[in-house]
Amino acid sequence: MWSQGWTSLRDAQEWAVPALVDADRDVIIAASTAAGKTEAAFLPILTNLLNHADPAGAVLYISPLKALINDQWDRLSRLCERLELPVVAWHGDVAASKKQRFLKSPHGILLITPESLEALFVNRGSSLPGLLQNLRYIVVDELHAFIGSERGKQLQSLMQRVEILTGKALPRIGLSATLGDMSLACIFLRPGQPDGVTIVESKSSGQELQVQVRGYIEQPMQQVAARPRPAIPADQQPAEDEPEENTSGSKVAIASHLYKVLRGHNNLIFPNRRQEVEWFADRLRALCEQDGVPNEFWPHHGSLSKELREDAERALKAGDPPASAVCTTTLELGIDIGNIRAVAQVGCPPSVASLRQRLGRSGRRPGEPATLRVYCRESPLTDQSSLSDQLREGLVQTVAMIRLLIAGWFEPPRAQGVHASTLVQQCLSSIAQLGGASAQQLWSNLVASGSFGSVSKFDLMSLLKSMGEKELIVQDSSGLLLPGELGERLINHYEFYTAFTSDEEFRLLRDGKPLGSLPVSRPLSKGQRIIFGGRRWQVQDVDLEAKVIVVSPARGGVAPQFEGLGAQVHDRVRLEMKNVLMETAPCPFLDKQAQALLHEARLTFQAMGLESSQLISSESSTQLLTWQGDYTNDALALLLNHVGIQTDNRGLSLEIAFNEEDTLRALRTVSRLNPEDIAPMLDNVENMTREKWDWALPRSLLMKSFASSHLNIKDAILLARKFSAGENLTL
Structure with missing residues (x-):
């Protein structure tokens, strides 16, 4: 000190x-x-x-x-x-x-x-x-x-x-x-x-917050002009210049604005998907080359090699010359990357909590404000536009999240999940640690201690029986549980130690040097062009057995298709979205285009009478706006399907393939369901296996675990009861 x-x-x-x-x-x-x-x-x-x-x-x-x-x-x-x-x-x-x-x-x-x-x-x-x-x-x-x-x-x-x-x-x-x-x-x-x-x-933040949200109308696809060759050896240059791929005009405009306002300082840029990280890093690098200045923009995500990620972190920490990282959640946590001038969010933030974590990187110096720049893309409206587009869902959700952030609210963790998949792993791990364990030891050490407190003795015995049937464990004559044939193999594999699923991945090599990895679920073929590490490559060879992709520098290419964040929107966020649409005053942190888009959405909201009505009906379909989060909406859609009404969760609304009368009748049926009796509700759900060891669970425990982590059945039935009673649907 x-x-x-x-x-x-x-x-x-x-x-x-x-x-x-x-x-x-x-x-x-x-x-x-x-x-x-x-x-x-x-x-x-x-x-x-x-x-x-x-x-x-x-x-x-x-x-x-x-x-x-x-x-x-x-x-x-x-x-x-x-x-x-x-x-x-x-x-x-x-x-x-x-x-x-x-x-x-x-x-x-x-x-x-x-x-x-x-x-x-x-x-x-x-x-x-x-x-x-x-x-x-x-x-x-x-x-x-x-x-x-x-x-x-x-x-x-x-x-x-x-x-x-x-x-x-x-x-x-x-x-x-x-x-x-x-x-x-x-x-x-x-x-x-x-x-x-x-x-x-600690409540002593006292930090000034500067926010701007910029709105963009999606422009037609355009071909970005070919850019100068990067400084690579002549023998590694592609045979001829190729034009860039066709891409969204609004994406090009966003990249240009990022380049204009961020270059010369340290910043973090958060697109919502890894493929977008690659696209923006490559485009911003191209703009640096076009102006003949050193590159300041570095990609950073979990599929890059450790060396490439550390290069970006060192550039940020050094601060001179300036460096900006185009990144995913990998730079959301507390790694020391020095002082950050601004945080840019491309697209709607995944959550208020995530936005708060990201913004905490900015304005660390005394007297320096935290600066947030958000870029929202919306589609031009036509006669065929969806309700989501008409109400400018992405922009309105962004405004709602920023307002909640300013108010000091963010999502509480969803802590009620059973995660019985992890209990399978912990049973095997405990058996390996102790050289064998009794069922009573597993109950005492893993369940009664509180770690898996919502698992009953019946659940545990059903689980151990299922693990035995799948040869994960065996029981000797004394009652001791030991690893079974399959269990022994899995325990001895390096992937056993992780509780979550990770796809097998290909390693990318250039001249024998590792660049990083790509999920095997995204297969590649020879000659295909990709963007990786903020640069463009051509696939020369794919070794399926060794899981290796050999690449060389290339011109064209599209970003690899990674999974998006898939964040579930919280109930409080959707309620705030309704508040945003009900108001008439301009939002102070929107630019002119974003203000116009919000005004357009508010007029549509009023014209549809959505302040007092939550049903939009036609002869053959109905849209139901619950103004609740995805856990509740997913559950209500599932329950309506369970009673014979085809329903899809579209985010802002439930899309029901029946008229209003049939929809109201189905909601009354749902309102009479018992939220504790989940087996018949989930009986037709085929994709409950979400976590790493779910395949080893008995079906009853699988249902219990899935429902606890992915659905809010209780509130969905409560919504149906309120609506059936003629009350306002919003909780």
């Missing part, structure tokens, strides 16, 4: 000292990005380790990202360099020799991912009690990134299993800038005892 010239602590750092220094309670530290959460946690934690140095204590720091571990290793190593406390990073990219330091002397700070901790349980089960016996704290960074996911269930289970090994409850410390509901965060951090969690929440 002296060497850094600190004259005071920030509020969260000051409040965290009495909460953490005695290692006697669970704590959540919630503060904005760059508010010093790491120091808030580790100044008192390190003080505890130094004040009670016999025996030497250890801290288990769990992070969602390897890159964040590398970043925190550097930060904590500087903090600990005079304290004689080792800081050890442990993940797949760390050399075994460095990991040996902790194995030989298990004290200090161990930085690890959930997957690497899982691997320790499976591969070092017998020696793990000795390695973890001196643990004093468990620190979970970016807590919000885990809540409500398979990976979060894995983390909860691993923390409980660590405590079982050490024979004591360890203080659990959660760090986050984005927690929409503190009570849910407490339940996640300490299932069964959330009231014992101390909350340290």
Whole structure:
């Protein structure tokens, strides 16, 4: 603190000292990005380790990202360099020799991912009690990134299993800038005892926010002029210049504006899909080449190689020359990338929470505002335009999200998911760790502890029976459960340690040098052109067995087709969208074109009478606007289909292939359904297998798990009851 010239602590750092220094309670530290959460946690934690140095204590720091571990290793190593406390990073990219330091002397700070901790349980089960016996704290960074996911269930289970090994409850410390509901965060951090969690929440942001939303009418496809050849060796140049691919005129216009206002400063640009990241990075690079200036725009996403991602991070951190990253959620979390001037969002943000996390990267210097630029593309209206286009759904949703952000609201995590898929993995992992386990041990260690609290004994016994039928486990004459033939093979495979599904991927090579990877679900053929790493390549060879794609520099090409974000819109966002459409005053942060588009949408809203009516009917179809989120709308669509009414969730509305009378009759039928009796409702759903180990679940538990994570059946039936009673449909 002296060497850094600190004259005071920030509020969260000051409040965290009495909460953490005695290692006697669970704590959540919630503060904005760059508010010093790491120091808030580790100044008192390190003080505890130094004040009670016999025996030497250890801290288990769990992070969602390897890159964040590398970043925190550097930060904590500087903090600990005079304290004689080792800081050890442990993940797949760390050399075994460095990991040996902790194995030989298990004290200090161990930085690890959930997957690497899982691997320790499976591969070092017998020696793990000795390695973890001196643990004093468990620190979970970016807590919000885990809540409500398979990976979060894995983390909860691993923390409980660590405590079982050490024979004591360890203080659990959660760090986050984005927690929409503190009570849910407490339940996640300490299932069964959330009231014992101390909350340290900093409210001192005081940061000025500058926002502009720019509107664009989708223009006809246009052919972008060929650009100068990049500086690559002559023998690697394509045989002839090829024109760029036809692309959206509005995309070209957005890229031009990004180039105009962002060049010369450090920025983050967030398109919503990886293929858009590649397109914008390539287009912005081309504009730099066209003007004869050094490139300032770097792609950054999870399918790029580690080296290419780190090149972008180093360019941002250096700050001179200026650098902007065109990125996905990979730069949403707390990796240190230096000062960011502005955050640009292309398209509607995936969520308010995500927008808040992204904006937290901007305006970190004292007195500097956080700057947000949003670019919305809308289609020109015709007689065939959908309701979504007529109400300018993307623009209105963006406005609603920004208004909620300014008001300080963001989505709470969806924490009620059963995630029984992860329970399959944890059963196999526990059996491997212990060299065999009884059903009672699995119940006690995994379920009764609270990690999988919504799973009943009947559910667990059905699950173990199903796992036996699928040869994942076998039972010996004493009743001990052991890995089955298939279970043994899967446990010994490196992909076992992850709780979530990841596609097999092709590695991209150029002259033997790795560029990154592409999902195998997107096959490529020889001669095909792609954009990757912000550059254009031609596929020369595809080795299916080795999963390798050999590429060379090329001119034309289209971006690889990655999956989009698929974010579910929250109920509160849709209600705010209705509020936006009901108002008449101009929105202060929209440009002239966006104002015109919003005015157009409001006129349509009024003309359709949607302030008081939520049904738009014709002789053969009906559109139902619930103004609820996707979990509720998906459930209501499923229930209407269940009672024989063909229905699709179109986002803003449910599209029903029947007239108003039939729709009202179906809603009355839905209103009488029992929300607890989900089996008949889900009986015809074919795509419930969403998570990694879902295939091993008995159907009853699969239904329960799917419904808990993907549907809000209770509110869907409540909506139907309100509508049947003639009440306003909106909850």
